[in-house]
Amino acid sequence: MTRLPLDGVLVADFGRILAAPYLTMLLADLGADVVKVEQPGTGDDTRAWGPPHAQGEATYFLSVNRNKRSLALDLRDPADHARAVELVRRADVLVENFRPGTMDRHRLGPAAAQALNPRLVYCSITGFGSGKGADLPGYDLLVQAVGGLMSVTGPAPGQPVKTGVALVDVLTGLHAAVGVLAALRERDTTGRGQLVEVNLLSALLSGLVNQSAGYTLAGAVPGILGNRHPSIAPYEVFPAADRPLVVAVGNDRQFAALCRGLDAPELASDPRFTTNGDRVAHVEALAAALTDRLRLRTAAEWFTVLTPLGVPCGPVNDLAGAFDLADSLGLNPRATLP
Structure with a gap:
């Protein structure tokens, strides 16, 4: 096999559900060694999200977790915590998408992790940032609603509809992948790790592109047009x-x-x-x-x-x-x- 761009990069993946696992899957596809840390006994929530199933596994889980190794650790257990610390010491990238403060409570927040490993690229994915929105739950459907996507999606005015996939999670994972790759490039120059923070709301507002620009530049608040485009016809x-x-x-x-x-x-x-x-x-x-x-x-x-x-x-x-x-x-x- 030919060498892949991220061969030799070790990723400590504390993410679950979709946005963070999508990011780490992309890194794995590029050659990174991704170690997925999961809760003993249950694992990632999406292991139970079915049907459909393939050979006994939920296809939802399989869709974003290929090319990874799995490690069952309970971060509240001292022995398991010590193993997590050792993984962080060796890792090039750490990815997590818990509620803000969760990793700090486990003594693995950005400051603690980068004290253990100054070369670590630490990527944190949240729903609404780590400031005033830290306590808000970061679910894709919720962000589609409050972030404006549903206001421009649907068959007719007054009939908002979500997209057929968790598009905000996917957009956020892609934004995070760009951030992690840029941080690794910066580390090549400086030798020091970086903190990459991405949130679902900001990723969605960026992903709304022309609709967002129409509002921020011209004050135009778009509505639902069904399958039509606001600026092109037919x-x-x-x-x-x-x-x-x-x-x-x-x-x-x-x-x-x-x-x-x-x-x-x-x-x-x-x-x-x-x-x-x-x-x-x-x-x-x-x-x-x-x-x-x-x-x-x-x-x-x-x-x-x-x-x-x-x-x-x-x-x-x-x-x-x-x-x-x-x-x-x-x-x-x-x-x-x-």
């Missing part, structure tokens, strides 16, 4: 003859190509639809006109017609269809899955 789901079809037109050239593919030149010359701004302003009329045409053929037929013209489109696949697509494109989607 960019939504339409009914084809057999199943839903996404059309994701990002510029005027693509819209002109869409009109050619639909054999609807009158739409391209309609002053309501000339520019993207015009189309956003008249999105209801545009959607009605496109729906009339897209209903006439199946999603697969439209994909065959429109894709060669440079029009981004595709059917709404279930997960089996998504994996089939990735396989057909040679992406080998199972290579990095449990």
Whole structure:
């Protein structure tokens, strides 16, 4: 096997549930030796989160814990605590996502851990930071709600919906991975470890990108648009003859190509639809006109017609269809899955 970028890096993983385990899984995929510390008898909570199961294991747990070793330690037990201390002394990275103060009570908080090991990169993941929000519980669904994601997600105004996966946890794990890698790079220069602090709320507000910028720069408070985009049209789901079809037109050239593919030149010359701004302003009329045409053929037929013209489109696949697509494109989607 070829050498991986993080070969030789030892990670003491005190994380559980999703955000922290996702981070440490990424580090393991890059070659780090990840030792996952779990509570004796029960282990990570997600070991019990099923169905579904695979060979007796909860697939939720398996989804974020590949390539790791497991070590059962009760940090309240003196002998187990001593083993944890020894692990921290040898580790390059420590990751934890307990409530703020928990690791301090176990004498393994940032100051204590870096006193044991000055080269240690210490990553702490919380729900709402370690200051005034320290006592708030950090659950993905809660942060989706109070962090604004659900306010822009759903079929219609007044009908907020969570995302189909714990997206905030995943975003936070990715942000934390960037922070840990940057801290390791800094350690290469200075020889000293760093403290990396990431919280779910801040990661979500960063991940809201254009919606956050619309508020902070222009004072625009977005609402629920269903499957539509606040700044682009047509960019939504339409009914084809057999199943839903996404059309994701990002510029005027693509819209002109869409009109050619639909054999609807009158739409391209309609002053309501000339520019993207015009189309956003008249999105209801545009959607009605496109729906009339897209209903006439199946999603697969439209994909065959429109894709060669440079029009981004595709059917709404279930997960089996998504994996089939990735396989057909040679992406080998199972290579990095449990």
